[in-house]
Amino acid sequence: MRTLPSGHAKRALAGQLLLALRAFSSIAQAFSLAWAFVESNFFTFAVPNTVFGLLGALAGPRLLEGPVLIFDLANQYPPQSVAEDRANKPWRPLPAGRLTSDQARRLTLLAASAGLVFNYGLGLWSEGLLVQVLSYYYNELEGSGGLLRDAIIAVSYGLANRASLKLAAGPENRVSPAGHAWTAVVSGVVLTTMHVQDIKDQRGDRMRGRKTLPLLLGDGRCRVALAVLVPSWSLVNVGFWRLGLVASASYCLLAAWIAQRVLTKREAQEDARTWRIWCFWLASLYAFPLFGAP
Numbered sequence: 001m002r003t004l005p006s007g008h009a010k011r012a013l014a015g016q017l018l019l020a021l022r023a024f025s026s027i028a029q030a031f032s033l034a035w036a037f038v039e040s041n042f043f044t045f046a047v048p049n050t051v052f053g054l055l056g057a058l059a060g061p062r063l064l065e066g067p068v069l070i071f072d073l074a075n076q077y078p079p080q081s082v083a084e085d086r087a088n089k090p091w092r093p094l095p096a097g098r099l100t101s102d103q104a105r106r107l108t109l110l111a112a113s114a115g116l117v118f119n120y121g122l123g124l125w126s127e128g129l130l131v132q133v134l135s136y137y138y139n140e141l142e143g144s145g146g147l148l149r150d151a152i153i154a155v156s157y158g159l160a161n162r163a164s165l166k167l168a169a170g171p172e173n174r175v176s177p178a179g180h181a182w183t184a185v186v187s188g189v190v191l192t193t194m195h196v197q198d199i200k201d202q203r204g205d206r207m208r209g210r211k212t213l214p215l216l217l218g219d220g221r222c223r224v225a226l227a228v229l230v231p232s233w234s235l236v237n238v239g240f241w242r243l244g245l246v247a248s249a250s251y252c253l254l255a256a257w258i259a260q261r262v263l264t265k266r267e268a269q270e271d272a273r274t275w276r277i278w279c280f281w282l283a284s285l286y287a288f289p290l291f292g293a294p
Contacts, residue, residue, distance in 0.1 A: 073104055073107055073111060074108045074112075074135055075135075076093070076094055077104035077108065078101070079101065081094075081208075082094045084207060087203050087204040088201050088205075112132055115128060116128060130159055138152050150191055150194050150213065151191060153194055155187065157190045158187035161187075189237075189282065190282075192233070193229050195212065195222055195225075195226070196226055198215075199219065199262070199271050199274075200271035200275050202214050202215060223266075227259035227260075228259075230259055230262075233255075234255035234281075235252065237251070238292075241291070243288065244291070251284060251285075254281050258278055261273075261274045262274055
C-alpha cells in the first residue's frame with residue numbers, strides 16, 4: 001500500500017516549486033531585459049557577424065589559414081540617449097521605466113569586465129579590447145556624431161567579423177589573405193551603406209542634435225547615394241567571389257529592390273522595412289564564400 005506524503009512533505013514540495021517558479025521568472029525577466037536592449041542592433045550586428053564567421057569557416061581553406069549587449073548598454077543609459085529613445089524606440093528598458101540610468105551604467109561596467117575575461121579565454125583578446133575601446137569613444141566621448149560615426153561602426157564590424165571567423169575556424173586554422181580581404185570588403189559595404197539605419201531614425205537624432213549623414217548631407221542625397229552604392233557593391237561582391245549567373249542575378253535583384261524602395265518609400269514605417277531588407281541583403285552577402293572562389 002502506497003504511503004501518502006505528510007503535510008510537512010507537501011509544504012516542502014510546494015516551497016520548492018515556488019522557488020523554482022520564482023527562479024524561472026527571474027531568468028525570463030533577465031532575458032527579456034537583455035533582448036529589449038539589443039533588439040534594434042541584433043539583426044544589424046550580432047546575426048550578420050555570427051553568420052560571417054560560421055559560413056566563412058564552412059567555406060574551408062579559402063578563408064581559413066558578444067559585444068552587442070555591452071555596446072547597447074553603454075549607448076542607452078546617458079540622459080540624451082534616453083530622451084532620443086523616447087522618440088525613436090520607446091520600448092527600450094530606460095524610456096519604458098524598467099531600469100534606471102545608474103543601474104544600466106553598473107550593468108555596463110559588469111558586462112564589459114566579464115566580456116574582457118571571456119574574450120581572453122577564447123583567444124580573442126585583441127579584437128574584444130579594440131571593440132570596447134571604440135564603444136567607449138562612441139558612447140562616452142560623443143563619437144556617435146558626424147562622419148566619424150560610420151567609420152567607427154565599420155571598423156567594429158570588421159573586428160567582430162574577424163573574431164567570429166577565428167572562433168568558428170578553431171585554433172588550428174588561420175585566416176588567409178583572402179579572408180582578410182573579404183573582411184575589408186564587408187567593412188567597406190558597412191561604411192558606405194550603414195546610413196540606411198539613420199534614415200529611419202532622423203526624428204530622434206534631430207532632437208538629440210546628433211549629426212548623422214541624413215541630417216548633415218540631406219535626406220535626398222543619402223537616399224540617392226544608397227540607391228547607387230547598394231547595387232554597385234553587389235556587383236563588386238559577386239565579382240569578388242565569381243558567383244554563377246543565378247546567384248548573381250538574385251543578389252543584384254535584391255539590391256535593385258532596396259534602391260527602388262529607398263527612393264520611393266519615404267515614410268518612417270517604410271524606411272524601417274527597407275532597413276530590414278538591407279540587413280537581409282548584408283547577411284546574404286556572408287554566404288558567398290560557400291558558393292564561389294576569390
